[in-house]
Amino acid sequence: MTHPMRTGARLELKDVTKTYTGHGADKHVLDHISCIVEPGEFLSIVGPSGVGKTTLLRLLTGLTPVTSGEILLDGKKVTSPPEDLAIVLQEYTRSLMPWLTVEKNIELPLKLKKIAKDERGERVQSAIIEVGLEGNGSRYPWQLSGGMQQRVAIARALASRPRILVMDEPFASVDAQTRLDLEDLVLKVRDDFGITTLLVTHDMDEAVYLADRVLVLTGKPAHVAAEIAVPLVYPRDQVETRAHPDFGHLRGEIYQLIRGKR
Amino acid sequence: MLALLRRFLISSWLVVVLLLFWWKVSANSESYFWPPLSQIASQFKTNWLFANVADDVLPSLKNLAVGYFIGAPLALFVGAHLGLSEIAQKIFSPLVNFFRSIPGVALVPIFIMLFGIGDQSRRVSIAVAVFFPTLIATIEAVRTSDAVLLDVSRSFRFSSFQSLWRVRVPSGAPMISSGLQVSLQVGFIVMIVSEMLGAFRGLGAFTVEAQQSFMIIDMWTGIIMLGILGYIFNVIFELIEKRALRWYRGQKGLTS
Numbered sequence: 001m002t003h004p005m006r007t008g009a010r011l012e013l014k015d016v017t018k019t020y021t022g023h024g025a026d027k028h029v030l031d032h033i034s035c036i037v038e039p040g041e042f043l044s045i046v047g048p049s050g051v052g053k054t055t056l057l058r059l060l061t062g063l064t065p066v067t068s069g070e071i072l073l074d075g076k077k078v079t080s081p082p083e084d085l086a087i088v089l090q091e092y093t094r095s096l097m098p099w100l101t102v103e104k105n106i107e108l109p110l111k112l113k114k115i116a117k118d119e120r121g122e123r124v125q126s127a128i129i130e131v132g133l134e135g136n137g138s139r140y141p142w143q144l145s146g147g148m149q150q151r152v153a154i155a156r157a158l159a160s161r162p163r164i165l166v167m168d169e170p171f172a173s174v175d176a177q178t179r180l181d182l183e184d185l186v187l188k189v190r191d192d193f194g195i196t197t198l199l200v201t202h203d204m205d206e207a208v209y210l211a212d213r214v215l216v217l218t219g220k221p222a223h224v225a226a227e228i229a230v231p232l233v234y235p236r237d238q239v240e241t242r243a244h245p246d247f248g249h250l251r252g253e254i255y256q257l258i259r260g261k262r
Numbered sequence: 263m264l265a266l267l268r269r270f271l272i273s274s275w276l277v278v279v280l281l282l283f284w285w286k287v288s289a290n291s292e293s294y295f296w297p298p299l300s301q302i303a304s305q306f307k308t309n310w311l312f313a314n315v316a317d318d319v320l321p322s323l324k325n326l327a328v329g330y331f332i333g334a335p336l337a338l339f340v341g342a343h344l345g346l347s348e349i350a351q352k353i354f355s356p357l358v359n360f361f362r363s364i365p366g367v368a369l370v371p372i373f374i375m376l377f378g379i380g381d382q383s384r385r386v387s388i389a390v391a392v393f394f395p396t397l398i399a400t401i402e403a404v405r406t407s408d409a410v411l412l413d414v415s416r417s418f419r420f421s422s423f424q425s426l427w428r429v430r431v432p433s434g435a436p437m438i439s440s441g442l443q444v445s446l447q448v449g450f451i452v453m454i455v456s457e458m459l460g461a462f463r464g465l466g467a468f469t470v471e472a473q474q475s476f477m478i479i480d481m482w483t484g485i486i487m488l489g490i491l492g493y494i495f496n497v498i499f500e501l502i503e504k505r506a507l508r509w510y511r512g513q514k515g516l517t518s
């Protein structure tokens with residue numbers, strides 16, 4: 001079920017290359033990466049540790065400049081973090097403001113955007129409900145479990161009404177059960193709002209379980225080893241989907257790509 | 263309630279024991295310089311409860327307050343901006359390091375020369391002395407803000423002004439607060455010393471005058487009064503800090 005209250009953004013990477021310079025030798029990390037993410041699509045990005053996943057994500061969010069090539073969001077060149085984009089980082093303990101309550105954390109970006117008080121309140125409350133944190137609004141982040149903190153980060157991202165949501169290993173350091181819950185939360189969010197969603201992970205199962213398509217990065221410098229479409233039906237189910245024969249095949253294929261190129 | 267009482271007892275028994283010891287040992291003292299504590303206590307009551315408070319304590323405190331509330335906020339403002347810019351830091355750091363190594367009290371004679379021996383020179387001395395500890399703490403706090411929080415600020419398109427006052431400064435508040443506390447202590451010292459150098463009233467002036475005119479008991483009461491005031495300031499500061507930085511203690515898992 002989709003409610004296209006707002007439509008997702010279209011993201012295009014054209015021949016994106018990144019070389020880190022300074023501090024000694026130059027480091028060529030990404031080599032001619034091209035990829036198109038359609039509005040509302042869910043793309044997972046996988047690759048071995050250190051391949052350049054975070055780098056790619058920082059480029060396409062405009063946090064780090066590209067060396068060459070272009071990144072276009074709805075046709076507009078990305079040079080700094082765009083209005084319609086929201087980011088959820090891996091380090092949930094460090095990405096929330098510990099001096100603000102959950103509510104104030106979610107509200108801060110809205111406040112600084114000078115959104116009227118009433119509307120801020122509404123958005124904060126609906127984001128809290130969306131991620132299932134009812135009753136925790138006046139607690140502080142450090143009073144919450146890791147999984148709950150990551151929910152706050154997701155709520156904060158949602159409250160700014162993005163058209164594209166980008167996440168860097170957002171569930172890497174939560175326990176297994178919480179991880180499954182958060183995966184399903186992310187799928188629900190995509191469904192509820194039709195947001196284009198990009199998720200970086202090193203967990204191949206997670207990549208397949210969530211996505212319409214998986215982008216596999218390998219090599220030094222990294223290139224796109226494959227773009228693998230995931231034909232499994234939505235809504236997905238942690239037990240059924242993972243038990244589906246196609247799930248196993250896709251997973252195996254990705255495993256081969258990553259293992260083979262090491 | 264019981265816990266509070268217990269805490270009070272734990273933190274005060276040593277003071278009580280030492281006072282009793284002083285009282286006992288000095289009881290029959292004939293020494294001119296070490297009068298019996300009982301005499302000091304009764305003179306203290308005459309001097310400070312509350313006869314001379316309006317003349318000798320309140321003006322001092324007013325100077326301290328004026329100096330502190332000019333110097334410290336200014337340091338916060340300047341430090342926050344210096345912390346933001348590497349170039350500004352490079353330019354100003356020799357200057358800052360030069361002035362910070364001059365003890366605040368050494369500045370007093372200069373300001374007396376410039377502004378005379380009135381309250382004005384005392385307030386300026388206090389403001390200048392108070393400025394540096396807070397300045398240095400603020401620069402450091404702003405400079406070392408967590409990269410993740412800064413990425414978050416950028417991703418939400420905070421302006422650099424917004425991320426300075428909404429992210430960098432609050433996240434550095436614990437460090438800034440230590441600076442503010444050192445500033446308060448330095449300000450207190452300069453308040454006293456500035457009065458010892460040629461003031462007609464104020465606690466520092468009272469104490470020095472008592473000493474110079476061999477009114478040793480009065481001198482002792484002045485010193486004790488200074489100790490009590492300094493102690494009260496620290497307690498008040500820590501109470502405020504504890505409230506304002508509750509999040510920090512909570513985050514660090516500290517319970518008290």
Ligand SMILES: Nc1ncnc2c1ncn2[C@@H]1O[C@H](COP(=O)(O)OP(=O)(O)OP(=O)(O)O)[C@@H](O)[C@H]1O
Pocket residue numbers: 020021027029047048049050051052053054055056202
């Ligand atoms: N600011 C930087 N300056 C220089 N080199 C960098 C910088 N950031 C990352 N690198 C290098 O680029 C390469 C890719 O790093 P990146 O963090 O993008 O990998 P990753 O795929 O996200 O790894 P992981 O799975 O461990 O998170 C690494 O070799 C890293 O050392």
Ligand SMILES: [Mg+2]
Pocket residue numbers: 053054055
């Ligand atoms: Mg990474």
